Amino acid sequence: MRVLFHVQHLLGVGHLRRGELLADAMAKRGMAVTVALGGMPVEEMPFAGADVVQLPPTKLKGADFKVLYDADGEPVTDAWRAARRDALLHLYDEIRPDIVLLEMYPFGRWRFGFELLPLLERAARDKPRVKCVTSVRDILVATKHPERAAKGAAIARAHLDAVLVHSDPSLFAFGETYPHAEELADLIGYTGYVTEPAERVRGAPNGEVIVSAGGGAAAGDLMRAAMAARPSTRLADRVWRFFTGPRFPAEGFEELSAMANERTVVSRFAPNFQELLDGCALSISQAGYNTVMNLLRAEAPAVVVPYDEGEETEQWHRSERMRDMGLLSRVKASELSATTLAAAIAEALERPAARRPSIDLDGAAHAARMIETLGQRR
Numbered sequence: 001m002r003v004l005f006h007v008q009h010l011l012g013v014g015h016l017r018r019g020e021l022l023a024d025a026m027a028k029r030g031m032a033v034t035v036a037l038g039g040m041p042v043e044e045m046p047f048a049g050a051d052v053v054q055l056p057p058t059k060l061k062g063a064d065f066k067v068l069y070d071a072d073g074e075p076v077t078d079a080w081r082a083a084r085r086d087a088l089l090h091l092y093d094e095i096r097p098d099i100v101l102l103e104m105y106p107f108g109r110w111r112f113g114f115e116l117l118p119l120l121e122r123a124a125r126d127k128p129r130v131k132c133v134t135s136v137r138d139i140l141v142a143t144k145h146p147e148r149a150a151k152g153a154a155i156a157r158a159h160l161d162a163v164l165v166h167s168d169p170s171l172f173a174f175g176e177t178y179p180h181a182e183e184l185a186d187l188i189g190y191t192g193y194v195t196e197p198a199e200r201v202r203g204a205p206n207g208e209v210i211v212s213a214g215g216g217a218a219a220g221d222l223m224r225a226a227m228a229a230r231p232s233t234r235l236a237d238r239v240w241r242f243f244t245g246p247r248f249p250a251e252g253f254e255e256l257s258a259m260a261n262e263r264t265v266v267s268r269f270a271p272n273f274q275e276l277l278d279g280c281a282l283s284i285s286q287a288g289y290n291t292v293m294n295l296l297r298a299e300a301p302a303v304v305v306p307y308d309e310g311e312e313t314e315q316w317h318r319s320e321r322m323r324d325m326g327l328l329s330r331v332k333a334s335e336l337s338a339t340t341l342a343a344a345i346a347e348a349l350e351r352p353a354a355r356r357p358s359i360d361l362d363g364a365a366h367a368a369r370m371i372e373t374l375g376q377r378r
Helices: 014-028 080-093 110-124 145-161 220-232 250-257 273-278 288-298 314-324 338-350 364-374
Strands: 002-009 032-039 052-061 064-069 099-103 131-137 162-166 189-190 209-212 241-245 263-265 282-286 300-305
Touching: 002 014, 002 080, 014 032, 014 099, 014 131, 014 145, 014 288, 014 364, 032 080, 052 080, 052 099, 080 110, 099 110, 099 364, 110 131, 110 145, 162 364, 209 220, 209 273, 220 241, 220 250, 220 338, 250 263, 273 364, 282 288, 282 338, 288 300, 288 314, 300 338
Parallel strands: 002 032, 002 099, 032 052, 099 131, 131 162, 162 189, 209 241, 209 282, 241 263, 282 300
Antiparallel strands: 052 064
């Protein structure tokens, strides 16, 4: 079974890591996965279980989503969009997939409709042999354009064979942030959350503090606050590991690196991140999908500072629900300081151990099985 998987990351690398886990799970079931990669390559995430075809890449400057830039740092043009659309359609014709797997679209990723809608329309010619599936996370960002949600439902009904929601409905149901979920109920399947597999080797206790920021493009305040809060915490003498993420600005990385010593380790990325979280005394991070699922898998004490710039509401919703369940402590980004962070750290460390709710964290394996079953239907 051949799968064409369109993966597009812009600000963070959460989509990229989730895509990598899904591709690995599909490969384990014997599927031949081709990843059409739309963002700048990240060498730490090579998609070892798939063939990767790099589309003309696009990126952001800072955290501004209003303008997309090409690999040379120039705003993308209509000619660029047409060339990328044609490259994607050529790839479809070349590999003749049985499954077309998208991320978010048509529930998000509207800026990429110029290529994704033509891809769905091209696949429609080959139905019922080809099945079209969208992979979507637990929470959608609130929008000021409700007409987009209605248009998304219409596109989904016209072109999709399944909507795989990477959530456990006992924690978040798709309809909580998508108003047309009822109209698509027959297409929606919950996979559970996508994170590191349960059968991994669990990391040994290390007593460290792990400060992380996903991709890191907008994490300078968090890193600086954690460094400043450290002396006021009861974990000040522990090893603190700062993982800035591959997108953290170079000047900020140099600033943090200048503070490194035998108990302050500054790196961009950790290939054994889950293992380090498994054994840590505390995690400090943003509240992106991947990081929070890593925390649930590790059952680590945690403080999160949800990213909420502009219209971003996803991390706020996730952190609020999980704070109310007693799974973590939270600091609002607008209130972040050494003092507020130190107080949240004290709260997290003093929280009594409690029986954790059962949340499905095997979403990659479940999704791969669901995709395989769908592809076998003729």
